[in-house]
Amino acid sequence: MQKEHNRFDEVLTALHNCMEACNRCYDACLQEEHVGNMVECIRLDRECADICGFLEQSITRNSPYIQELASVCVTACEECADTCENHPHDHCQQCAKACRACAEACKALVS
Amino acid sequence: MQKEHNRFDEVLTALHNCMEACNRCYDACLQEEHVGNMVECIRLDRECADICGFLEQSITRNSPYIQELASVCVTACEECADTCENHPHDHCQQCAKACRACAEACKALVS
C-alpha cells in the first residue's frame, strides 16, 4: 500500500519542518538568558508555526484556499527568517534555514 | 475591571458567531437524510470555521498578519454563504447569515 507521489509532498515536508523549527526556537528563546533580545523572535516563531500548521491542514484536506493561505505563509516565513538570522543561536539559525526553505516551497503554490 | 472598548470587538464577535454557525451547520448537514446534497456545505463549513477561529486567535494576539488573513476570511465567508443560501434548512440559513455578517466585518480590516 504505497503512498503515491503527490505534487504537494515537498511543500508538506517543508511546512512540517518549518513548524517544528519555529516551535523549537520559540521554546529555546524563552529559555535564553537575555530573553529581552528575543521578543521579536518569540512572536514571529509563533506566527509562523501557526500559519504553517494551518496550511498543512488546508493542503491535505484539498482546501479551495491553498493559494491564498500559501501567500500569507510566504510573508510569515520570510519575516521570521529575517529576524532569526540576526541571532547567532543555533536554534535561530536552524529556524531561519527552515523558514527560507518553506518560503520557497510555498511560493511554488502561489504562482 | 472593565474591559476597554477595542476597535476589534465587533469583528471578534462576528468571527465567533460565524465559527459557531459553520460548525453547527456542518454537524447538522452530516445528520441530514440527503447528505449527498450537502457535500459542498460540509466542506465549506469546515473551511470557514477553521479560518474564522484562526483569525480570532491572530487578532487577539496582535499578529502582523491580520489584514492578509482577513482577506482570506472574506473569501471563505462569502463562498460558504453562497452555498448555504441555496439550502432551505434552518442551520444553512443561519450559517449564511452569520457568514455574510462576518464577511462584512472582515472587509473593514482589509481596506
Next chain:
Amino acid sequence: MQKEHNRFDEVLTALHNCMEACNRCYDACLQEEHVGNMVECIRLDRECADICGFLEQSITRNSPYIQELASVCVTACEECADTCENHPHDHCQQCAKACRACAEACKALVS
C-alpha cells in the same frame, strides 16, 4: 431567526473570553520592560489560548471528545491563572480572572 438557548452557551462564552484574555496578556507580556519575569506567563498564555480555541471548535461541531478536552482545558486554565495572579499588571490580573471563570465552566463539562 432567534438562536435557541444551548447548554453550551455559557462555556463557549467563557472559552472565548479566556482565549482573548490569554492572547492579550501574551502580547502585553512581550512588551513589558522586564520580560524576563514574564516568561512563564507568555508560555502558559499561549498554551491556554490554544486549548481554549480548540475546545470551542470541538464543542460547536459536536465532537465526541468534548469531555476529555475540557479536562485538559481545566488544567491549562488553572495553571495559567496561578501564574498570572503573581503579577500585578492589569493584563495578568484580567487574564487570571478569565482563566478562573473558564476553568469553572469547563469543570461542568467534565463531571
Next chain:
Amino acid sequence: MQKEHNRFDEVLTALHNCMEACNRCYDACLQEEHVGNMVECIRLDRECADICGFLEQSITRNSPYIQELASVCVTACEECADTCENHPHDHCQQCAKACRACAEACKALVS
C-alpha cells in the same frame, strides 16, 4: 547543521502521517458516490486530523500538556481506525493504518 535525534521524532512522524491520511480520507469520502455511508468517517477523520495537528504543535513547543493531549489523541485515533477499517476504500484502509500507528506512538507518551 544536523538536527539531533529527539525522543519525539517518531511520534511526530506518526502524527503528521495520521493527520495527512485523515484529511485525505475526509476529502475522498466527500467525493464518494454513497456519501451517506461515509458520514461517521468524515466526522472522525476531522476530529483525528485536528487533534493530531494540535498535538504536533504542543510537542514541538515543549508544552506541559503533552501527556494529557496524547491520551485524547489515542482515543481519537483508535475510534477513527475502528470506523475506517469497516470500509473497503483505499483511502479508508490507508487512514486506518496511519491511525493505528499513531495510536501506538501516542501511547508511549502517555505511560
